[in-house]
Amino acid sequence: MDKIKVLVVDDTIVYRKIVNDVLKNIPDVEVVGSATNGKTALSRIASLKPDLLTLDIEMPEMSGIEVLEHIRDNAIPTSAVMLSTLTQRGSEMTIKALELGAFDFISKPDQGTMAENMQKVSDALTPIINAFKRQKGFSKTFTTEKSIIKPVGQGRDSVSHALTSRKSVVTGTQNKTVSPIKKNKTVAVVRRHTPSSIIGIGISTGGPKALALMMPLLTPRLNVPIVVVQHMPPVFTQSLAKSLNAKCSLEVKEAENGEPLRPNTVFIAPGGTQMKIVAGPDGRTRHIKITDDPPENSCKPSADYLFRSIAEHYVGRATGVIMTGMGSDGSKGLEMMKKNGSIIIAQDKDSCTVYGMPKEPIESGIADIIVPLEKIAEEITNTVI
Known part of the structure; x- marks a missing residue:
């Protein structure tokens, strides 16, 4: 080159x-x-x-x-x-x-x-x-070769089928041969029977543009909270939330320590901190906890840190989404979510600004759904409705 x-x-x-x-x-x-x-x-x-x-x-x-x-x-x-x-x-x-x-x-x-x-x-x-x-x-x-992996069926049927059926590979229009996805480990998963009650998103380089295109496609039909880790320093995440809030039908805000999760609200982890989900005082509700815990994967906020807490508190009823970004932050947390019955959605390589964060979940075989950016909102909705 x-x-x-x-x-x-x-x-x-x-x-x-x-x-x-x-x-x-x-x-x-x-x-x-x-x-x-x-x-x-x-x-x-x-x-x-x-x-x-x-x-x-x-x-x-x-x-x-x-x-x-x-x-x-x-x-x-x-x-x-x-x-x-x-x-x-x-x-x-x-x-x-x-x-x-x-x-x-x-x-x-x-x-x-x-x-x-x-x-x-x-x-x-x-x-x-x-x-x-x-x-x-x-x-x-x-640039000439694309592959999309989708669960069989539509809507709720596709959610349950995605965890139990083999994935199908749809090639581009030129019928090129696509290398099979590497599955180097077997992940035993919890069988899920209900739609997702929370959406967790990890994203980095290329994130603000990708989120600005994807999130306006999400509607109040979801009726679940969305939690987001975008790798950014302090101040910038607040500006990101403000910009997205002006574009979306859902409320988008920078998360605050102790606030309860609310349906149709997007909580963005504050830059320079860690964010996780914890049980509320009543033991039934779930709240946000902002901490000063150390960086993970050199990231603060870290997607792994957030995803682990979703895996713990939303067994069999969560969706994990991994999108464009450098590095591998999110992979280990998504594996825990997968084991606990979550559906995993990954952005495909061709639509990523940087094909880093989705790479390991795709190549290890834990991603249930692999789609271009413009299809992510639709697939998120299918796991909820």
């Missing part, structure tokens, strides 16, 4: 230097130029044709948001990693950027020496660039 060509766009010379120096130390990356504002960036995109931008959000003449809108409106094959400030305004603009299709974002360090800030940027940016490199190679290799 050719080197990833990157254009550095920032109105601050300090951050242009920091990002430029970090990128030069990442293998297979070529910095093809820089720009001090969005307007200059557009002219250099046209001439340099970068694969990726590192893009400041707030700049004179033309903001990073306006650059992304131009890229989207003109179908320019360039993606972006946003550089954001840890402020309310910065987080709101970052969520908008991600919904417009930015690949991911990092926070600008706001204190420390030049060397310390360069290390912080390197620690945050390097895995994102490496994930982009893998995804770019992946896209070139696999």
Whole structure:
């Protein structure tokens, strides 16, 4: 694969230097130029044709948001990693950027020496660039082949059948041979007889855009709570909840410690904390508990942490959903949910921004349903209604 060509766009010379120096130390990356504002960036995109931008959000003449809108409106094959400030305004603009299709974002360090800030940027940016490199190679290799696995039947019948019947593989229109899914372990499951009473979702890179497309398709017919872990730092999850709430018929909010689960409410784990489900004081209701427990899989919040609590409190009546994102967070928790009778839905590789988090549940065989992004809401509904 050719080197990833990157254009550095920032109105601050300090951050242009920091990002430029970090990128030069990442293998297979070529910095093809820089720009001090969005307007200059557009002219250099046209001439340099970068694969990726590192893009400041707030700049004179033309903001990073306006650059992304131009890229989207003109179908320019360039993606972006946003550089954001840890402020309310910065987080709101970052969520908008991600919904417009930015690949991911990092926070600008706001204190420390030049060397310390360069290390912080390197620690945050390097895995994102490496994930982009893998995804770019992946896209070139696999764009012509698709597979969808669905449970036999529809609605409630499909829910019970999904746990007991063999999965069927539906190939693309060209009837290409699809490699069978690897099943390297047998998971003994609790037989389920009832629809799901809760939906748990784990998601990371590409999440805000995916959620903005999927969640408006969910309607009050569900009548169950939804709990979500989106890998994000503090402040950003609150902005994500606010943005999604404006788009959805369900209420979307950042979760609060101690509040009871409510039907048709989406609770997003606050950034920088862990979220789990616990029994209420009466022993019958279920509440949210926000903790400062350590990161898991380098993630805080962690999908594994949340999924384990769902497995414990909703035996035989939960749906676990794993969507686009880097890493493998969620896999172990989903295995526990599966053993306790949950239905597992995974986003397929072709519709993921990064095919990381769904990969292990799919390849290990615990995913009951594997569908593209646009079908996830429908499959969630089938497990409930």
